[in-house]
Amino acid sequence: MTYCCGVLLKEGMVLVTDTRTNAGVDNISTYRKLHTVQGEDRFIMLATAGNLSTTQAALSELTARPIEGGPLTLHDVADLFSAAQLVGDTMAASRKRVAEAVGDSTPSDATILFGGQIRGQPMRFFLIYGQGNFIECAPDTPFLQAGETKYGKPILIRSISFDCELYEALKIVLVSFDSTLRSNLAVGLPLDLVVLRRDALEPELVHRIEVDEPYFHDLGAAWSAALRETLRALPGVPYGRG
Secondary structure (H helix, E strand, O other): OOEEEEEEEEEEEEEOOOOOOEEOOOOOEEEOOEEEEEOOOOEEEEEEEEOOHHHHHHHHHHHOOOOOOOOOOOOOOOOOOHHHHHHHHHHHHHHHHHHHHHHOOOOEEEEEEEEEEEEEEOOEEEEEOOOEEEEOOOOOOOOEEEEEOOOOOHHHHHHHHHHOOOHHHHHHHHHHHHHHHHHOOOOOOEEEEEEEEEEOOOOOEEEOOOOOOHHHHHHHHHHHOOOOOOOOHOOOOOOOOO
Protein backbone atom coordinates (compact mmCIF):
# COMPACT_ATOMS: atom_id res chain seq x y z
CA MET A 1 0.00 0.00 0.00
CA THR A 2 1.04 3.63 0.13
CA TYR A 3 0.01 7.09 1.25
CA CYS A 4 -0.27 10.08 -1.08
CA CYS A 5 -1.61 13.48 -0.09
CA GLY A 6 -2.01 16.75 -1.95
CA VAL A 7 -3.49 20.15 -1.15
CA LEU A 8 -4.79 22.84 -3.50
CA LEU A 9 -4.49 26.31 -1.98
CA LYS A 10 -4.93 29.94 -2.97
CA GLU A 11 -1.14 30.17 -3.30
CA GLY A 12 -0.56 26.89 -5.14
CA MET A 13 -0.23 23.13 -4.65
CA VAL A 14 1.65 20.72 -2.40
CA LEU A 15 1.94 17.01 -3.22
CA VAL A 16 3.68 14.39 -1.04
CA THR A 17 4.02 10.61 -1.42
CA ASP A 18 5.78 7.79 0.37
CA THR A 19 7.82 5.19 -1.53
CA ARG A 20 7.00 1.83 0.05
CA THR A 21 5.71 -0.96 -2.18
CA ASN A 22 6.17 -4.06 -0.01
CA ALA A 23 6.06 -4.29 3.76
CA GLY A 24 6.76 -7.88 4.71
CA VAL A 25 8.98 -8.42 7.72
CA ASP A 26 11.87 -9.49 5.48
CA ASN A 27 10.78 -7.91 2.18
CA ILE A 28 10.64 -4.11 2.25
CA SER A 29 11.11 -2.30 -1.06
CA THR A 30 10.66 1.23 -2.38
CA TYR A 31 9.55 2.82 -5.64
CA ARG A 32 9.11 6.46 -6.63
CA LYS A 33 5.41 7.26 -6.87
CA LEU A 34 5.57 11.01 -7.53
CA HIS A 35 5.97 11.88 -11.21
CA THR A 36 5.96 15.15 -13.12
CA VAL A 37 5.40 16.36 -16.67
CA GLN A 38 6.93 19.73 -17.49
CA GLY A 39 6.82 21.83 -20.63
CA GLU A 40 7.02 25.49 -21.64
CA ASP A 41 3.31 25.93 -20.95
CA ARG A 42 2.62 23.38 -18.21
CA PHE A 43 3.63 21.63 -15.02
CA ILE A 44 1.68 18.50 -14.10
CA MET A 45 2.11 16.17 -11.11
CA LEU A 46 0.92 12.60 -10.62
CA ALA A 47 1.05 10.50 -7.44
CA THR A 48 0.20 6.81 -7.75
CA ALA A 49 -1.25 4.32 -5.28
CA GLY A 50 -2.26 0.71 -5.74
CA ASN A 51 -1.16 -1.96 -8.20
CA LEU A 52 2.24 -1.07 -9.68
CA SER A 53 1.59 -2.89 -12.97
CA THR A 54 -1.54 -0.82 -13.50
CA THR A 55 0.05 2.53 -12.66
CA GLN A 56 3.36 1.89 -14.45
CA ALA A 57 1.63 0.96 -17.70
CA ALA A 58 -0.67 3.98 -17.46
CA LEU A 59 2.19 6.36 -16.68
CA SER A 60 4.25 5.09 -19.61
CA GLU A 61 1.45 6.00 -22.00
CA LEU A 62 0.54 9.28 -20.33
CA THR A 63 4.06 10.71 -20.09
CA ALA A 64 5.46 9.50 -23.42
CA ARG A 65 6.75 12.21 -25.73
CA PRO A 66 4.03 13.06 -28.27
CA ILE A 67 4.36 11.67 -31.78
CA GLU A 68 2.83 13.49 -34.73
CA GLY A 69 -0.42 11.75 -35.52
CA GLY A 70 -0.12 9.60 -32.40
CA PRO A 71 -2.30 9.47 -29.31
CA LEU A 72 -2.58 12.42 -26.94
CA THR A 73 -0.30 12.51 -23.91
CA LEU A 74 -0.02 14.86 -20.95
CA HIS A 75 2.57 16.84 -22.92
CA ASP A 76 0.04 18.04 -25.49
CA VAL A 77 -3.47 17.76 -24.02
CA ALA A 78 -5.24 21.13 -24.20
CA ASP A 79 -6.58 21.60 -20.65
CA LEU A 80 -6.50 19.89 -17.26
CA PHE A 81 -10.08 18.62 -17.33
CA SER A 82 -9.37 16.89 -20.63
CA ALA A 83 -6.13 15.65 -19.09
CA ALA A 84 -8.06 14.17 -16.15
CA GLN A 85 -10.34 12.39 -18.61
CA LEU A 86 -7.27 11.09 -20.46
CA VAL A 87 -5.71 9.83 -17.22
CA GLY A 88 -8.98 8.16 -16.24
CA ASP A 89 -9.41 6.42 -19.61
CA THR A 90 -5.78 5.28 -19.61
CA MET A 91 -6.03 3.98 -16.03
CA ALA A 92 -9.22 2.05 -16.80
CA ALA A 93 -7.68 0.42 -19.87
CA SER A 94 -4.48 -0.44 -17.97
CA ARG A 95 -6.44 -1.87 -15.03
CA LYS A 96 -8.50 -4.03 -17.39
CA ARG A 97 -5.38 -5.46 -19.07
CA VAL A 98 -3.77 -6.30 -15.73
CA ALA A 99 -6.97 -7.88 -14.41
CA GLU A 100 -7.24 -10.06 -17.51
CA ALA A 101 -3.61 -11.14 -17.13
CA VAL A 102 -3.62 -12.03 -13.42
CA GLY A 103 -7.27 -12.86 -12.79
CA ASP A 104 -8.29 -12.75 -9.15
CA SER A 105 -4.85 -13.67 -7.83
CA THR A 106 -3.63 -10.05 -7.51
CA PRO A 107 -5.74 -6.90 -6.99
CA SER A 108 -5.39 -4.68 -10.07
CA ASP A 109 -7.04 -1.55 -8.70
CA ALA A 110 -5.12 1.73 -8.43
CA THR A 111 -5.66 5.45 -7.98
CA ILE A 112 -3.81 8.58 -9.10
CA LEU A 113 -3.68 12.05 -7.61
CA PHE A 114 -3.32 14.36 -10.59
CA GLY A 115 -2.96 18.12 -10.80
CA GLY A 116 -1.01 21.17 -11.82
CA GLN A 117 -1.47 24.04 -14.21
CA ILE A 118 -1.37 24.91 -17.89
CA ARG A 119 -0.51 28.52 -18.81
CA GLY A 120 -3.52 30.81 -18.91
CA GLN A 121 -5.76 28.26 -17.15
CA PRO A 122 -6.68 27.68 -13.50
CA MET A 123 -4.71 25.32 -11.29
CA ARG A 124 -6.72 22.10 -10.75
CA PHE A 125 -6.38 18.92 -8.72
CA PHE A 126 -8.14 15.54 -9.17
CA LEU A 127 -8.41 12.10 -7.59
CA ILE A 128 -8.70 9.55 -10.38
CA TYR A 129 -9.95 6.03 -9.68
CA GLY A 130 -8.95 2.82 -11.42
CA GLN A 131 -12.35 2.57 -13.09
CA GLY A 132 -11.64 5.87 -14.87
CA ASN A 133 -13.99 8.16 -12.94
CA PHE A 134 -12.66 11.06 -10.89
CA ILE A 135 -13.47 13.82 -8.42
CA GLU A 136 -12.03 17.34 -8.30
CA CYS A 137 -10.60 19.13 -5.28
CA ALA A 138 -12.53 22.23 -4.16
CA PRO A 139 -11.81 25.12 -1.74
CA ASP A 140 -14.25 23.79 0.89
CA THR A 141 -12.11 20.65 1.31
CA PRO A 142 -8.79 21.58 -0.29
CA PHE A 143 -7.01 18.24 0.05
CA LEU A 144 -7.14 14.82 -1.59
CA GLN A 145 -5.60 11.56 -0.39
CA ALA A 146 -4.92 8.11 -1.83
CA GLY A 147 -3.86 4.84 -0.23
CA GLU A 148 -3.74 4.61 3.56
CA THR A 149 -5.75 7.76 4.18
CA LYS A 150 -7.39 7.19 7.58
CA TYR A 151 -4.44 7.84 9.91
CA GLY A 152 -3.46 11.19 8.42
CA LYS A 153 -6.91 12.55 7.65
CA PRO A 154 -7.88 13.96 11.09
CA ILE A 155 -4.99 16.46 11.16
CA LEU A 156 -5.86 17.63 7.62
CA ILE A 157 -9.55 18.12 8.42
CA ARG A 158 -8.75 20.18 11.52
CA SER A 159 -5.86 22.23 10.12
CA ILE A 160 -5.95 22.76 6.34
CA SER A 161 -7.89 25.59 4.71
CA PHE A 162 -7.81 27.06 1.22
CA ASP A 163 -6.13 30.21 2.57
CA CYS A 164 -3.34 28.27 4.29
CA GLU A 165 0.20 29.39 3.41
CA LEU A 166 2.03 26.91 1.17
CA TYR A 167 4.78 25.88 3.56
CA GLU A 168 2.43 25.82 6.55
CA ALA A 169 0.33 23.38 4.52
CA LEU A 170 3.43 21.33 3.71
CA LYS A 171 4.22 21.10 7.43
CA ILE A 172 0.69 19.92 8.19
CA VAL A 173 0.82 17.31 5.43
CA LEU A 174 4.15 16.04 6.82
CA VAL A 175 2.55 15.71 10.27
CA SER A 176 -0.18 13.61 8.64
CA PHE A 177 2.56 11.42 7.17
CA ASP A 178 4.23 11.09 10.56
CA SER A 179 0.94 9.87 12.05
CA THR A 180 0.49 7.40 9.20
CA LEU A 181 4.05 6.07 9.39
CA ARG A 182 3.65 5.44 13.12
CA SER A 183 0.39 3.55 12.55
CA ASN A 184 0.93 1.47 9.41
CA LEU A 185 3.90 -0.61 8.28
CA ALA A 186 2.66 -0.42 4.67
CA VAL A 187 3.74 3.25 4.47
CA GLY A 188 7.41 4.16 4.70
CA LEU A 189 10.22 6.61 4.06
CA PRO A 190 11.69 8.12 1.92
CA LEU A 191 9.02 10.70 1.10
CA ASP A 192 8.94 12.68 -2.15
CA LEU A 193 7.39 16.14 -2.29
CA VAL A 194 6.73 18.98 -4.74
CA VAL A 195 5.61 22.55 -4.03
CA LEU A 196 4.17 24.45 -7.02
CA ARG A 197 3.23 28.12 -6.71
CA ARG A 198 0.20 29.24 -8.70
CA ASP A 199 1.06 30.53 -12.22
CA ALA A 200 4.76 29.65 -11.81
CA LEU A 201 4.72 26.58 -14.13
CA GLU A 202 7.96 25.49 -12.49
CA PRO A 203 8.23 23.83 -9.08
CA GLU A 204 9.44 25.96 -6.20
CA LEU A 205 10.60 22.91 -4.28
CA VAL A 206 11.34 19.30 -5.22
CA HIS A 207 12.71 17.29 -2.33
CA ARG A 208 13.15 13.76 -0.99
CA ILE A 209 12.96 13.23 2.78
CA GLU A 210 15.34 10.39 3.58
CA VAL A 211 15.12 8.05 6.56
CA ASP A 212 17.74 9.96 8.55
CA GLU A 213 16.56 13.53 7.82
CA PRO A 214 16.64 15.50 11.12
CA TYR A 215 13.76 17.88 10.35
CA PHE A 216 11.18 15.15 9.79
CA HIS A 217 12.31 13.28 12.92
CA ASP A 218 12.17 16.48 14.99
CA LEU A 219 8.77 17.42 13.54
CA GLY A 220 7.30 14.10 14.62
CA ALA A 221 8.81 14.37 18.09
CA ALA A 222 7.52 17.92 18.53
CA TRP A 223 4.04 16.90 17.37
CA SER A 224 3.95 14.02 19.88
CA ALA A 225 5.09 16.29 22.71
CA ALA A 226 2.53 18.97 21.79
CA LEU A 227 -0.26 16.39 21.72
CA ARG A 228 0.65 15.06 25.15
CA GLU A 229 0.78 18.57 26.59
CA THR A 230 -2.56 19.51 25.02
CA LEU A 231 -4.24 16.35 26.30
CA ARG A 232 -3.02 17.09 29.82
CA ALA A 233 -4.47 20.61 29.57
CA LEU A 234 -7.95 19.45 28.48
CA PRO A 235 -10.76 19.55 31.07
CA GLY A 236 -10.94 16.41 33.17
CA VAL A 237 -13.75 13.86 32.72
CA PRO A 238 -16.60 14.67 35.16
CA TYR A 239 -18.15 11.19 35.11
CA GLY A 240 -17.89 8.59 37.90
CA ARG A 241 -16.41 10.86 40.58
CA GLY A 242 -18.82 10.13 43.38
